[in-house]
Amino acid sequence: MSTVRGNAIVGQSGGPTSAINATLSGVIRGASLSDSIDKLYGMVNGVEGLLNKSIIDLSYLFGDDDNLNALELTPASALGSCRKKLPKIEDDEEFYKNVFAIFKEYNIRYFFYIGGNDSMDTVDKLSKYSKKSDYEIRIIGVPKTIDNDLPMIDHAPGFGSAAKFIATTIKEIAADCAVYTTKAVTIVEMMGRDAGWLTCAAALPKYYDGLGADLIYLPEKPFDDDKFISDVKNELKKHPNVVVAVSEGIRYENGNYVGASNQSGAVDVFGHKYLAGTAKNLEALVKKEIGCKVRSVELNLPQRCSAHLVSATDIDESISIGRHAVKIALDGKSGEMASIIRVSGIEYKTELTSVPVCEVANNVKLVPNEYINEKGNNVTRECVEYIIPLIQGEKNIIYKNGMPTHIRLK
């Protein structure tokens, strides 16, 4: 397909990560090198910004290495985010006509959307509509999510940095817990509604250094209170300080969330339940059933925004996939998501590719069975070996006044 010349637009959507701005920087770097892209616009707050023409010109950053380097280490979506779900095309064709009128107005021929499963739904719908439209535009998804639950990709950009934060923090918490001789249980809760990938990262410190999470529970396996208490009692026989890692989304056999009783039952626009009380509920359970000292730690927002502790591998890949997204658009692709393949072999090596976004949108990649041990209370060596390359390397963070420097685009 021939290359079309015009402007490009990029947006960020869904939950922020520590690497989502690295991908934005990659798109900017890629666009700046192309003769087919004149201006690169940014949607402020994702498609919401597109709809109300809250659009800024990012072309001033072309070739500005200082600001792009700083952007790559700035946490959270620098262009802002949204959680807007687009209507079905058949339900509201007028909506799409309006969007495409804006594309025409700005002569936008390339559309890049950085996001997770839900954002890929937006990319899918826009690209499907574009096939019905006579306006030539290429619609590309660029993956990010700390949850690592995107299908059709070896691992999601953003996951490695969150995993590095979790592995490091679990290692530090385990060191903290080890100072007392009193029997104590510390329950650490990670994000992950359906997929336990982030919680798997809690396995790394003990695997490599002997001290870390002793028990790991993922949403992929039904949770059982009695089995959990029995697991904890067994660990307490071995050493006085037991560290437990749990996903926020662990559920009982009947499908009820372990964290549910502390919840309002509220759901977001995509119908996902808000969860927050999993570790708190297990803390109460241990207090009641075992009676020893117990506390809960919810890693909460820092696991997705601690940009001072990013994985260099993750940041570099996030930049590369942003550039790759521009490349595949220039190559004529549309309705695709830029993706990563892990090339098998002893050394970690990846290749970039692209996949149909319709196969990614709204789908979830769970932790596979072979990554979970038989007892369902830890992960396997295969799982550790899958994650460990993703957390390698550190970036040189620039501090000012004792705090990391961030830059702002909006």
Added chain:
Amino acid sequence: MSTVRGNAIVGQSGGPTSAINATLSGVIRGASLSDSIDKLYGMVNGVEGLLNKSIIDLSYLFGDDDNLNALELTPASALGSCRKKLPKIEDDEEFYKNVFAIFKEYNIRYFFYIGGNDSMDTVDKLSKYSKKSDYEIRIIGVPKTIDNDLPMIDHAPGFGSAAKFIATTIKEIAADCAVYTTKAVTIVEMMGRDAGWLTCAAALPKYYDGLGADLIYLPEKPFDDDKFISDVKNELKKHPNVVVAVSEGIRYENGNYVGASNQSGAVDVFGHKYLAGTAKNLEALVKKEIGCKVRSVELNLPQRCSAHLVSATDIDESISIGRHAVKIALDGKSGEMASIIRVSGIEYKTELTSVPVCEVANNVKLVPNEYINEKGNNVTRECVEYIIPLIQGEKNIIYKNGMPTHIRLK
């Protein structure tokens, strides 16, 4: 006073910090250079280890720069800790006779105890008993606490690193919160039962970079639900994403803890109440009274053990004060705590000194009035200028397998 020759012993007590091992390293470095100290022993788990002769010889570390450098960046008490309160001398003289028999057995002439307010009570009692005893031993307290609530010292070693973690994390959380346009309140809870020093550190990012905690509530001022809700509403008028920083120990005028209703009422051996639900309770209050999106983040253990993000100033001072403790003991002092004076002037400069431990033990230094704004919902410039030098500088953390390396002594 003449110098006595013999062995020394060092212990760590109370809550761990990211800098308490730097102080231990300072004691080791100081002892290794003295002709009067033959062996340096370590108590495993503080005075509990002393009592049951769980004592290890640390002299193998003399001159071992590699291990000492690694120790200085290892979080949590490498010798273990305890929360043992010694009996009053008049209540149980036998107890002290036993302790001093152990000192004699190991020919211990120098006793160094690294800890906070409660640990200084141990130092005070042992030094008082030593004056009644004919056994010559010098008993020295070495300060540490993330809480910064020790009197008779400009700031406590350990505080700077915790403050740097808090300032950085609040900055990152504020960046994360700023991505959405929906009105939202994020309430972040810091440690601090009586003193709000750690929560003061949440003021730094907004002061220096415009984005951070908008409202700050300390235990030093009575908390009022109505005033809080009114403060939050005012902030929401200015921008959609309000970040609130609160100390775990904030109390109502009547003395009840804001976090109390979520509590078991349990107290530790020193009679301190366990608190954990302050931000959670305020989250419920905002949901009820304002009805916007609201969430709570408890910084929890990571604020005291995130050694991957220490303040270089704090670590260097923590090492120096450990060495200084040895120096003052060799100078003949006993019943003293090594201390830091800030020399006034434009540039941050400190001097080391020592103070009578009896004036430190069991006392608390609160955030002074002039550090809190008139409305009681933020801190003043003086407060910011007090804290900012303490978080300066970063250490070169050594990573292995993508995680910081730690060393173990016991």
